[in-house]
Amino acid sequence: MLNKFxxxxxxxxxxxxxxxxKNIKPFPHLVLKDFFNREFIKKFKVELKKEIFHRLDSDLYxxxxxxxxxxxxxxxxxxxxxxxxxxxxxxxxxxxxxxxAEGKIDCSGFIYSSTDYxxxxxxxxxxxxxxxxxxxxxxxxxxxxxxxxxFDRNNIVKSIVPSFNTLTxxxxxxxxxxxxxxxxxxxxxxxSIAGWFND
Amino acid sequence: MINKVYAQKISLEQxxxxxxxxxxxxxxxxxxxxxFNKLKDRINKIILKKEFIPQLYSYSSADFKDKDxxxxxxxxxxxxxxxSSKLSSSRIFSFQHRDYTLLSDSIRQDDxxxxxxxxxxxxxxxxxGYTSFVKDKKEVARINVINNSVSxxxxxxxxxxxxxxxxxxxxDKKRIFIELxxxx
Numbered sequence: 001m002l003n004k005f006x007x008x009x010x011x012x013x014x015x016x017x018x019x020x021x022k023n024i025k026p027f028p029h030l031v032l033k034d035f036f037n038r039e040f041i042k043k044f045k046v047e048l049k050k051e052i053f054h055r056l057d058s059d060l061y062x063x064x065x066x067x068x069x070x071x072x073x074x075x076x077x078x079x080x081x082x083x084x085x086x087x088x089x090x091x092x093x094x095x096x097x098x099x100x101a102e103g104k105i106d107c108s109g110f111i112y113s114s115t116d117y118x119x120x121x122x123x124x125x126x127x128x129x130x131x132x133x134x135x136x137x138x139x140x141x142x143x144x145x146x147x148x149x150x151f152d153r154n155n156i157v158k159s160i161v162p163s164f165n166t167l168t169x170x171x172x173x174x175x176x177x178x179x180x181x182x183x184x185x186x187x188x189x190x191x192s193i194a195g196w197f198n199d
Numbered sequence: 200m201i202n203k204v205y206a207q208k209i210s211l212e213q214x215x216x217x218x219x220x221x222x223x224x225x226x227x228x229x230x231x232x233x234x235f236n237k238l239k240d241r242i243n244k245i246i247l248k249k250e251f252i253p254q255l256y257s258y259s260s261a262d263f264k265d266k267d268x269x270x271x272x273x274x275x276x277x278x279x280x281x282x283s284s285k286l287s288s289s290r291i292f293s294f295q296h297r298d299y300t301l302l303s304d305s306i307r308q309d310d311x312x313x314x315x316x317x318x319x320x321x322x323x324x325x326x327x328g329y330t331s332f333v334k335d336k337k338e339v340a341r342i343n344v345i346n347n348s349v350s351x352x353x354x355x356x357x358x359x360x361x362x363x364x365x366x367x368x369x370x371d372k373k374r375i376f377i378e379l380x381x382x383x
Contacts, residue, residue: 059302059331059361115325115366119299120253151253178253183297185367 002092005083007034017096021169026152027177029170030096031160036134040080041165045136047076048109048193061118063181066109069193081107093130093197099171101129101197112146112190118181120151124174127198131177132169135162136191145185151178162190172196200234200271214351215279222353223332223340229316229349238268239318242375247293256300258362259293263377268316272349276312276381279351284311284381292362294328294374299364302333308354311382318375320346326369332360344374 002011010017010032021028051072053064066072069081083089085105094100112118123131133148140146140162147159148168159182160168170177184190204210205226217224230238247259263269269289276284287309315330322328322344330342330350334357342350365374 059300059333059363062364115327115368117364117366119301119364122254154251154253180253183364183366 001083001086001088005037005040005080005089006092007036007038010035011092014092014095018098021097021171026150026157027171027173028097028099029150029168032167032169033163034165035167036165038165041134041136043076044080045191047074048136048191050074051077051109053109053111059119060121061116063116063118064111064113068195069107069109090197093169097130097169097171099129099197101199103127103198105197106195107193108195110190110192110194112181112184112192114184114187116181116190117183120178120180122174122177122179123172123196125196128172128196129199130169130197131172131179131194132167132197133192133194135166135168136164136193137162137189138164140186140188140190143185144188145182146188146190147182149180149182151180162192200231200267202228202231205229205275211278218279218351218353221340223342223351225342225345225348225350227345227348229347232347235347238265241265242291242318242377245291247291254301255303257298258300259295259298261291263289263291263379268377269379272314272316272379273381276314276351280312280353280383282383284383286379287311287382288380289377291375291377294362294365295372296326296365296367296369298328298362300360300362302359302361306359307356308332308358308360309380309382310355311353311380313350313352313354313360314379314381315342315350315352316377316379317342317345317348317350318377319344319373322346322372322374323368323370326366326372327363328365328369328374330360330362332358334358 051066149156150158247261332340
């Protein structure tokens with residue numbers, strides 16, 4: 001099943017990825033470009049856009065979000081969700097991160113439109129082990145905003161500009177893994193799915 | 200100093216009624232124009248210090264020490280709430296693009312009154328940057344950015360507040376206000 005969904009270049013290279021994940025600053029993470037089967041993800045993107053996105057607004061964020069995709073009736077979304085939650089994929093994640101996250105996953109679609117953002121936070125909730133973001137938007141450049149920014153204390157030390165079919169995963173640690181989605185400064189929409197692998 | 204309307208007993212009684220019912224009020228055109236413009240000039244000369252803890256806040260601020268204003272507002276608060284209050288903090292704040300505060304369990308309101316004196320003209324409401332007071336996850340008061348307004352908010356330990364993230368529609372404008380915090 002891994003062959004069907006993941007770019008095969010990533011399947012032979014697990015030891016290297018594991019080293020990268022462990023040693024990278026400011027905290028363990030990986031940015032995996034062109035990670036999934038490109039044709040499938042294109043199809044997935046079309047289907048995700050058909051889901052209902054609810055407008056959410058608080059002190060911490062402004063964005064639109066779907067319900068958890070576990071409840072989606074769409075067969076393409078179901079296929080992908082089942083893959084993400086499969087033992088095979090979780091074993092693969094363990095191989096490249098050494099983080100045990102065998103419980104349920106959280107998975108929602110997100111749209112960040114002009115002026116939307118998610119301010120710095122550490123995802124703290126007891127069960128969350130690995131956070132992930134799969135970007136589905138195209139043609140974003142740095143000046144458009146919408147980057148995933150990683151903090152080391154009070155400083156942004158890495159900004160990941162959204163790019164299509166890039167999977168970013170990082171370990172969740174309370175009071176350590178501070179990150180944000182910077183404000184979208186353009187009329188382009190930043191589309192992604194994101195969530196957590198829990199223990 | 201204060202717009203004469205707000206010195207009239209009939210106005211003060213109306214304000215009292217609103218505060219009894221809603222626990223907050225925003226009084227517009229609060230200061231006389233000449234006095235207000237001079238106040239703004241004074242505030243604009245004060246150097247504010249950038250305060251930034253990513254998971255809590257980003258803004259600039261400084262102490263506010265104008266005895267006339269503090270004492271005038273103190274008298275007003277004592278009259279409106281019919282009890283004596285003590286000033287616990289008086290600060291000037293400036294919020295510009297990318298500034299915000301977040302709700303924090305460790306920062307709760309006093310049992311008292313918060314007064315916000317707004318010194319910002321031509322604010323674009325689409326830039327957000329308003330102050331929101333929250334109780335039990337529900338917004339109980341929102342202070343919009345209106346030049347020369349004074350907002351009075353009755354607070355208690357169950358309330359928390361935040362300033363909504365200021366987005367790029369603020370351009371190069373800053374929201375500047377004085378915040379006086381009183382406890383009973």
